[in-house]
Amino acid sequence: MGTGNLTIDLDAVARNWKALDRLSAPSVETAATVKADGYGLGGDKVARALLDVGVRSFFVANASEGTAIRKAIGDASRIFCYSGHMAGDTDLIGGFGIVPLLNSVEQLDRHFEALPNMSFGIQLDTGMNRLGMEPEDWSAVRNTALSRNPQILISHLACADDAKNAMNERQLKRFREMAYGEGARLSLAATGGILLGPEFHFDLTRPGIGLYGGLPFRDACPVVTLSLPVIQTRRVRAGETVGYGNSWTAKRDSLIATVAAGYADGVLRSLSNRATLMAGGSPCPLVGRVSMDLVTVDITHLDHAPETLDLICEYRGIDELAAAADTIGYEILTSLGARYTRSYRGAK
Numbered sequence: 001m002g003t004g005n006l007t008i009d010l011d012a013v014a015r016n017w018k019a020l021d022r023l024s025a026p027s028v029e030t031a032a033t034v035k036a037d038g039y040g041l042g043g044d045k046v047a048r049a050l051l052d053v054g055v056r057s058f059f060v061a062n063a064s065e066g067t068a069i070r071k072a073i074g075d076a077s078r079i080f081c082y083s084g085h086m087a088g089d090t091d092l093i094g095g096f097g098i099v100p101l102l103n104s105v106e107q108l109d110r111h112f113e114a115l116p117n118m119s120f121g122i123q124l125d126t127g128m129n130r131l132g133m134e135p136e137d138w139s140a141v142r143n144t145a146l147s148r149n150p151q152i153l154i155s156h157l158a159c160a161d162d163a164k165n166a167m168n169e170r171q172l173k174r175f176r177e178m179a180y181g182e183g184a185r186l187s188l189a190a191t192g193g194i195l196l197g198p199e200f201h202f203d204l205t206r207p208g209i210g211l212y213g214g215l216p217f218r219d220a221c222p223v224v225t226l227s228l229p230v231i232q233t234r235r236v237r238a239g240e241t242v243g244y245g246n247s248w249t250a251k252r253d254s255l256i257a258t259v260a261a262g263y264a265d266g267v268l269r270s271l272s273n274r275a276t277l278m279a280g281g282s283p284c285p286l287v288g289r290v291s292m293d294l295v296t297v298d299i300t301h302l303d304h305a306p307e308t309l310d311l312i313c314e315y316r317g318i319d320e321l322a323a324a325a326d327t328i329g330y331e332i333l334t335s336l337g338a339r340y341t342r343s344y345r346g347a348k
């Protein structure tokens, strides 16, 4: 086949959710963050697989993502939206039963005016300075907000992937000061926060990346395999160059495989001369620049030319690829392109 094969293991997603769920007390609900189309893996399929293992609360970035998840999972679960109630989203929020996590006094007013009888939550800023009400905003509106029974109060940790970072304790303390004793359910932890321990778990955790097999959840099962077809191979003599800009020169007579994926497929251009593809268990360096549709790979050391080379597989996962590109697994996943042939394992 002329395109790469992207395999997504939904059973592994379910196993990862169960493993994260076991890390908190039974009284804590483990939800799932499925924003950005389930971190690029297919939000509808991921959400259905998670619904089947017992997830009852899903988190998305915006209302329109929420509608896609609602269509996939039906009416039995809650869908929370991190961006809150934005201008123009009232019909989607009302029509699809999405619970906005209100981020500002402006959003609070908008929600109470437009959808006075519909559920909402509140996002509080405990120091990340990205989304949520600042302590002063919150003091001004908390009595009004609480009298209308928010479903949940949440905040988000800026440094949870670094267990030793003092920011974690500072945010925990501030979250307690802002949110405790209010009766609403509380949520502070995403994947990193779950791993920080029980005092970060409150009533509900909302992991994303750990479900999809990425750090900081070291014990995650890998979810994604990406196998790319070799279009042709060629001999390159010592001293010849490969690809745009002549950025790689053969030091010896070499065998180069040209493989069907490039930056248009999310193989980041910063992986030029840096990534490693796998032929079974044998590492093969990507040489030369990543171009739009192609990469070139040194396979001189293999005893025969393979039909495919793997960019993500059991031997090299998303975090190793991310490290080679100076990025994080989240960006690798959400960049996976639309041209791959996608297949799902464990799908019903």
Ligand SMILES: *Cc1c(COP(=O)(O)O)cnc(C)c1O
Binding pocket: 033, 035, 082, 155, 156, 189, 190, 191, 192, 206, 207, 208, 209, 210
């Ligand atoms: C993306 C996100 C999450 C999930 O974070 P992970 O690190 O992927 O587990 C949770 N909460 C908020 C507010 C987010 O933006």
